[in-house]
Amino acid sequence: MSSNDEPKSFLGRYSVFIALLVAIILLAVVCRMLSGFWPLSPPPPSTPTPIPVPPTPTPTRVTIGDIRPLAELATIEYQAVAEIQDERVPDDFRQYLGIKEQVLLLAYGEVKAGFDLSKLSEEDLWTDGTRAQLHLPPPEILSTSIDYDRTHAVFHRGTLLMSRDINWEGEIYDTAQDSIRQGAIEAGILEDAARYGQLYYENFLRSLGFTEVQVIVD
Amino acid sequence: MQVVIDLEREPGNIWQQAFGTDQLLLIAEGQVVAGFDLTKIEEDDVVVQDKSVSLTLPPPELLYFGVDEDKTYVYERKTGFLTKPDEALETEARRRAQAEVVNWALEHQVFEKAEEFGVFYLDSFLRSLGFTDVNIEVRDVE
Numbered sequence: 001m002s003s004n005d006e007p008k009s010f011l012g013r014y015s016v017f018i019a020l021l022v023a024i025i026l027l028a029v030v031c032r033m034l035s036g037f038w039p040l041s042p043p044p045p046s047t048p049t050p051i052p053v054p055p056t057p058t059p060t061r062v063t064i065g066d067i068r069p070l071a072e073l074a075t076i077e078y079q080a081v082a083e084i085q086d087e088r089v090p091d092d093f094r095q096y097l098g099i100k101e102q103v104l105l106l107a108y109g110e111v112k113a114g115f116d117l118s119k120l121s122e123e124d125l126w127t128d129g130t131r132a133q134l135h136l137p138p139p140e141i142l143s144t145s146i147d148y149d150r151t152h153a154v155f156h157r158g159t160l161l162m163s164r165d166i167n168w169e170g171e172i173y174d175t176a177q178d179s180i181r182q183g184a185i186e187a188g189i190l191e192d193a194a195r196y197g198q199l200y201y202e203n204f205l206r207s208l209g210f211t212e213v214q215v216i217v218d
Numbered sequence: 219m220q221v222v223i224d225l226e227r228e229p230g231n232i233w234q235q236a237f238g239t240d241q242l243l244l245i246a247e248g249q250v251v252a253g254f255d256l257t258k259i260e261e262d263d264v265v266v267q268d269k270s271v272s273l274t275l276p277p278p279e280l281l282y283f284g285v286d287e288d289k290t291y292v293y294e295r296k297t298g299f300l301t302k303p304d305e306a307l308e309t310e311a312r313r314r315a316q317a318e319v320v321n322w323a324l325e326h327q328v329f330e331k332a333e334e335f336g337v338f339y340l341d342s343f344l345r346s347l348g349f350t351d352v353n354i355e356v357r358d359v360e
Contacts, residue, residue, distance in 0.1 A: 164297070
């Protein structure tokens, strides 16, 4: 009799352990749900497509503020689109299995160019009665910005077999901003900025009564 | 200026409620420049009489603003267990960062400061052209 009882009590103890484990897991999940969401907000409405929910921003901190005077004259603006294609390949055996992450980003942006007039010195401006001569510094890129409303990933293929690199998307945006700036320079934005700057100051000086005007751009 | 954007997707189902959704902390650096669009000065806005000049400027406006990608980075990214990362979250964070930078500038009277600096600069410029009596006015926003 005792040899029959022993395995039964063993099984009994084992069942209790399993049941206890399951109960603990269930309790943990329920506790997380209760403490995490129910007291703070009502359960989300059940919709057919629950995934595209807008993100919830927590209060934003602006940590450093700096206001300083500028003396810039923007004379031209270029709008540009950069197509950035990039991929991440693991540097271990997974590369031989064709595992990689790929993205194609279409980045829209604008570049403004003109003059930093704080670089003008007294010698750059000369007047004599009705004559005026202005010597402008070389034109430069004043700003490059990305339009985040229009910028989007045309294609993104990820994989669960690679861990996420939190810097990757930032690097792609950085490349996009550099490409937009470089593209504008190659398309002649600085030459246009110089031409329009010259034209602008010639007209402005004439409107001030100077009849003989010369504007020189470095 | 630097902004910190903390974004988190609302859980869309019971799985995400239990195991978390997508969360991102972005540190962004941005710039806002306000000033005068001098192309809006018309002929009637400049009146010259001998050594006296009167100039009427258009109201100051935001000339450009944006996020400096070179100095912007993701500090932390968390995705719930077996949850597909939201590919649009980081772009959304950058868009919010840009909006926050602009809001901050507006709250700190960027237009008033642009007017103050702009008038001071143009006054000096006109005086260096030989005008002794300089009068600069700024039109109100319509």
